[in-house]
Amino acid sequence: MNKKGQEHPGFKWGPFTSRLPGVHLQLKPSQHIQGALMLLATCGAVTPLVMQFFGVSFDIAWTVSLVMLFWVIAQTVIFGDPYAAGAITAGLPLTIVFMNTLTPGAEAIEGMIALFLVVIFLFLFLGITKLGETFNRFFPTAIKAGIIMGAAIAAFQSELDRLPSMPITLISAWVIVMLLMYSIPFAKLPDSKAKAIAGSNALLISFGGAGLIGWISGELTFEMSWGFFIPPVAETIATLSIWAVGLPSWEMIFTVLPIGIIIYILAFSDLLVANTLIKDADQARSDEKIDINPTRSHYILAIRNLGQLMTAGPLLWVHGPIWTGVQIFLIERYKKGRTVMDSIYSGPMNFYLLAIPLGLLMPVISFITPLFPVALSVTLLLTGFACAYVAMSMVKTNVSRGIALTIGFLTATYGAAWGMGIGIVLYLFLIGVKEENQAAKDEMNLKNEDPDSQISG
Template structure:
């Protein structure tokens, strides 16, 4: 029997501390129509990190896949165990910068320690800013051009990594890139009439891109599938012995200190995600009066700290960190939520149903046989979208030419020299080039400089 809420109330659940557990089938309606699409999409996207785990942590496919499944457990925990309202995801914009850092480490235990060090710093930042409630003040202290430069660094690092991957499977990857960019960012496509086919294509852009790329890759010989029947048995013992913090131990203190600048960069990216998520959910809250959506940014800080802590305690690190929101899925679910209670009873049931089947599907060997060969495609599309989105977001954050040039310089430094150099030189350049001026409202001096530059050109 599903426990119903009263009109206009927060959805019911089991309160524990600042959190609320909501159990599918008890507090949340189970609607299978979203299970398969969500499960496969979540597996493909999360599984895209599996090759990176294999490469940097020097582990087998079976171990890497098990860690990915544990990652999904903590993703689902955001909705079911902690009761946070967002469709959970990873700090995807941080992934290219993480790859830049991992490239400086030796694959194996050193890279594992490096990723644990990043996790520890990020967990500490989530807890500190959650307890003190200083997150917004800290975010407001960072000039727009510095934040934009960090985001641009993620974009540049993303594009660099994908250009290096392209020669291995050019036809397959280009096919996936074209489809996903067309369906998600194309102005001519967006201007077409909103037919049912267009809505379905736009809502399933990633799944369509993976599927078509898989077919193209099969016929061009760039992708081969090895289907087997049976159930995947996770090698828990091997995962524990090779990746768990209980086995590999804590990273050296100097390593933890060295990644503090990277941790602050990641926090800035996460806070941006939280602001986006808050905006999306407020829009959904205004559209439906039958449910009060409980948005609490401080609780979200605690949830992110606990998810990342749970990850390294149970299965070791992943090459990306737990983040607050999977933006594409959140937008898709909110659009369905706005259609009314008959379509989606609660914002929580929408997220739970979209994510619920991912782990069971991930234990089926035939599903692994289909998805595993497409991991490079899923990773490439994920990083490409991250780079594309980060690039236009970074440029939209500043409005004058000096700041735009500074954003590009900081981005290049972060992507090539690392976080500490990028932030340090970026601050110095900001003081020298912009000073105390309000960078988004050019001062008279800036206007004169820009006018002189235009005359010269």
């Protein structure tokens, strides 16, 4: 337990601090099952995609997911960042677009390794030089909005393509999660314990509700298995790790460079969101000093992605700083005081702790495996919804909105290179080398001078 107003204790090593469960961090069993099931279902959602694109068995794909869970919890327990770690979810739709251009198997594996290496380099270089903010500012708001809009369009398109395979199940999941997370009428209901539980467990409820409806409709089938899952570690390393596959060609690295840059931009935006949330938590409680260090976060993200690559090979999504929904849920608990959550670091630890042990139990695996398509669909739907409203809120002028939408469609349809390339050209021609705020003023002045130029509705 930390002394009032001081940083939570742990083993310091370099810029990192390790805090062990049960030693530095209090165990809260009430959070273990809920968090573990949510993490397993969401992380496992890309397991079928790993099988599809990499041409591997379920056992290998599931082993890669379990390794990812280790690096996710390592962010808090081993390296000492206060965030509830996750993946760069907004990058997943764009990664799927890229994967669809490659031949399943060796070429797809090489492409994903190349993407990991590019992102690792960006995290390391921009962390060491502390140029992350400068790099992020280099891309005008309209272009960044277009990149985020591209993720939204790709996410929605992928789910529309998936819908015919299980329409009743997926629509049920969408309705439940959107109602609990974004419905204004639901938010206006009188506050109650049931409402709070439903809102904080929206993902789990949507998975469970859709699973029940899918089973009743016959779209989902559950077959119970017993025993333990023994990860084929040697086979996984021999099939997917960089030690066995080798380094990708320079041609592939240059091919993935635009999408790597986009994923870094998305990750930097996630870091800004994470820091805002943590600062809000820090202001709510004076009993603990929270150490926010963007440079350390860059190092951790580089290590997590490199660790994933070296221990089990690439996954379809890249390790990111925050799982936003879980982070918000944990911060709300943190604000209630030390009796509810002793430290900001104990929240992610307790939420994620049992994920790997439960992921080795065949009854759990057999129960959640049919829900993987539902989990992936809900993840992409929420990603698309959030990316869409974030992108639209970023741009303030009609020209910027048009550029953002154009970049979005090009990125989702033809890939990151086309989106970024044409987006930069459009920005230079239509806005010029100036700040977005100045462009907004110029557009407003033109409208005031020529009222007839506005489109009547």
